[in-house]
Amino acid sequence: xxxxxxxxxxxxxxxxxxxxxxxxxxxxxxxxxxxxxxxxxxxxxxxxxxxxxxxxxxxxxxxxxxxxxxxxxxxxxxxxxxxxxxxxxxxxxxxxxxxxxxxxxxxxxxxxxxxxxxxxxxxxxxxxxxxxxxxxxxxxxxxxxxxxxxxxxxxxxxxxxxxxxxxxxxxxxxxxxxxxxxxxxxxxxxxxxxxxxxxxxxxxxxxxxxxxxxxxxxxxxxxxxxxxxxxxxxxxxxxxxxxxxxxxxxxxxxxxxxxxxxxxxxxxxxxxxxxxxxxxxxxxxxxxxxxxxxxxxxxxxxxxxxxxxxxxxxxxxxxxxxxxxxxxxxxxxxxxxxxxxxxxxxxxxxxxxxxxxxxxxxxxxxxxxxxxxxxxxxx
Amino acid sequence: xxxxxxxxxxxxxxxxxxxxxxxxxxxxxxxxxxxxxxxxxxxxxxxxxxxxxxxxxxxxxxxxxxxxxxxxxxxxxxxxxxxxxxxxxxxxxxxxxxxxxxxxxxxxxxxxxxxxxxxxxxxxxxxxxxxxxxxxxxxxxxxxxxxxxxxxxxxxxxxxxxxxxxxxxxxxxxxxxxxxxxxxxxxxxxxxxxxxxxxxxxxxxxxxxxxxxxxxxxxxxxxxxxxxxxxxxxxxxxxxxxxxxxxxxxxxxxxxxxxxxxxxxxxxxxxxxxxxxxxxxxxxxxxxxxxxxxxxxxxxxxxxxxxxxxxxxxxxxxxxxxxxxxxxxxxxxxxxxxxxxxxxxxxxxxxxxxxxxxxxxxxxxxxxxxxxxxxxxxx
Numbered sequence: 001x002x003x004x005x006x007x008x009x010x011x012x013x014x015x016x017x018x019x020x021x022x023x024x025x026x027x028x029x030x031x032x033x034x035x036x037x038x039x040x041x042x043x044x045x046x047x048x049x050x051x052x053x054x055x056x057x058x059x060x061x062x063x064x065x066x067x068x069x070x071x072x073x074x075x076x077x078x079x080x081x082x083x084x085x086x087x088x089x090x091x092x093x094x095x096x097x098x099x100x101x102x103x104x105x106x107x108x109x110x111x112x113x114x115x116x117x118x119x120x121x122x123x124x125x126x127x128x129x130x131x132x133x134x135x136x137x138x139x140x141x142x143x144x145x146x147x148x149x150x151x152x153x154x155x156x157x158x159x160x161x162x163x164x165x166x167x168x169x170x171x172x173x174x175x176x177x178x179x180x181x182x183x184x185x186x187x188x189x190x191x192x193x194x195x196x197x198x199x200x201x202x203x204x205x206x207x208x209x210x211x212x213x214x215x216x217x218x219x220x221x222x223x224x225x226x227x228x229x230x231x232x233x234x235x236x237x238x239x240x241x242x243x244x245x246x247x248x249x250x251x252x253x254x255x256x257x258x259x260x261x262x263x264x265x266x267x268x269x270x271x272x273x274x275x276x277x278x279x280x281x282x283x284x285x286x287x288x289x290x291x292x293x294x295x296x297x298x299x300x301x302x303x304x305x306x307x308x309x310x311x312x313x314x315x316x317x318x319x320x321x322x323x324x325x326x327x328x329x330x331x332x333x334x335x336x337x338x339x340x341x342x343x344x345x346x347x348x349x350x351x352x353x354x355x356x357x358x359x360x361x362x363x364x365x366x367x368x369x370x371x372x373x374x375x376x377x378x379x
Numbered sequence: 380x381x382x383x384x385x386x387x388x389x390x391x392x393x394x395x396x397x398x399x400x401x402x403x404x405x406x407x408x409x410x411x412x413x414x415x416x417x418x419x420x421x422x423x424x425x426x427x428x429x430x431x432x433x434x435x436x437x438x439x440x441x442x443x444x445x446x447x448x449x450x451x452x453x454x455x456x457x458x459x460x461x462x463x464x465x466x467x468x469x470x471x472x473x474x475x476x477x478x479x480x481x482x483x484x485x486x487x488x489x490x491x492x493x494x495x496x497x498x499x500x501x502x503x504x505x506x507x508x509x510x511x512x513x514x515x516x517x518x519x520x521x522x523x524x525x526x527x528x529x530x531x532x533x534x535x536x537x538x539x540x541x542x543x544x545x546x547x548x549x550x551x552x553x554x555x556x557x558x559x560x561x562x563x564x565x566x567x568x569x570x571x572x573x574x575x576x577x578x579x580x581x582x583x584x585x586x587x588x589x590x591x592x593x594x595x596x597x598x599x600x601x602x603x604x605x606x607x608x609x610x611x612x613x614x615x616x617x618x619x620x621x622x623x624x625x626x627x628x629x630x631x632x633x634x635x636x637x638x639x640x641x642x643x644x645x646x647x648x649x650x651x652x653x654x655x656x657x658x659x660x661x662x663x664x665x666x667x668x669x670x671x672x673x674x675x676x677x678x679x680x681x682x683x684x685x686x687x688x689x690x691x692x693x694x695x696x697x698x699x700x701x702x703x704x705x706x707x708x709x710x711x712x713x714x715x716x717x718x719x720x721x722x723x724x725x726x727x728x729x730x731x732x733x734x735x736x737x738x739x740x741x742x743x744x745x746x747x748x749x750x751x752x753x754x755x756x757x758x
Contacts, residue, residue, distance in 0.1 A: 306687030
């Protein structure tokens, strides 16, 4: 390890008690890797919606102050006072950013020296940084012939999509509803479900996203902004036979509408009146919260239903080793097809800390996902 | 069976397509009991909130028309047009009323002839009737020394309260929150939890109910109508260490407030910031819906949480025979203590079908539970 520079520099996000958000670069010393760890030099880290939420919180981006150059670059934004309360647990803490990325192994603990020099996908938090020490189990080697940038986003979204299917099977469901279905994750889930012959109802939020998914072979797509949405959702949920949904939207009436469509379908298959509704369990999991309003549940779908949080990291912890290995093998084999992800551009860490850039990123537009390349020179 | 009159008469509730609710008495022929069945002559059937909802639906009780005498008694009420839609699945169906009661076994299938002449508690729907054929497993013999009226409500509420504790243990929780806690069920659950040393947070809806429960030994009671409710709930949930709630209210913000109190307590016990909240699973089960508004969930309690329906009948079906036998034995032994229930009065079936009486019953007041005695002469 003696030949290695033991310093790294990475992006930090800090909410301060005075109601400001500070984005900056921070230098920290790297620990030597333990026997089961490796040091990865990061080459590409994607900004997923969850990373953007972590980076920017609810800051007001219209007026930002930027100071310093290179490693001293700092961007400061105001946070609306009424948005501070939910941030209490992170206030005053300088948080690293980035759930995953791709890089080159530059040093390794004794059990993993064979990985040195190899390109790897890596997950574990704080990935928008020059170097990162991680447990080797957080890596997935990028196969020969796959450009390293194509390995930047092959863990979080692919594992999330595959874990949704594992959850579906484990809980005895046979079909899925997915919301915000035009997202990178949604398009990936659509490819998996087509391949595996799993009926999938794609709920999108804009008319043009219907054709986007239909052009990719999706059988069931409905647009929540359409005036006939409830009818379309009912018809598609019935045709798919879906009793499980993964919802990235969270707020408003959508989750309740999905449960209601499921219950309507289940009741159509029983003849006796049961005041407690159908006995088939109907489930909506929230895995995101694009709509920050409260979820409104009118409970008009009997008694056999549940909604709640679903977190990929907890799912991965609960998974058996063989099961997880199965998912990892599939990702390796299909990295350039099923699990491919497109990016709108590549930024250095200082380019990211520019108010104009941040405002673009904050829109989290479909098809406009950016990569940060921590090796790119700081300006 | 030849010596038995094979006719019964019981209360029926029917929502009609024209937007009216018809309550009437209906004569039907009784089937002979099968080898595992018995015929019970009903003596007392309680009107729980769930029975009242079934009986009256959302009918407007201020102006009702009553016609006929004796078995021909009929009461008709209007249903507000905007309340008809959720009733679609029951419209046009004449539904029997009453989840449980007590009576005397007057005939039995060959395997249960020893029960003839014995007083029993019984559950299974349609209990507000002269005679009812039920499977013997739906009975619980009323022990010597217990007046038959005291066995009228010893199945639904006692099994519900005990099944809540079973759910708590099965899901790995150690304490409970219960809402509408001044109800018969709530007072019963309080007695069980005191006996079994289970911390219980009682959430009531009016100030006078605080002392009602405190006088019965409750340690944690908070009043959701109080201006300091959120603080009291937080403090009591933390002191009890509760991560599971059974909620009879359903609508509004209460379920979310409970989850938020649980999460605050869980986060106070971890030092590292985790943007996804605490890893401890927090659960609210809706088992009733006294507040018919939508439930509002602001999802400010991390990712490890769930809300959903909880139905005693499904729980009983899922229970192992030995487990259910254990609960039944406890109810038998403590019928006059832990599981005692008080009644405000006893009505004949025709007395029940009186608009003034129905208006009193529709209030579902704490401490004003009525019994129907189907043997009482019809007027």
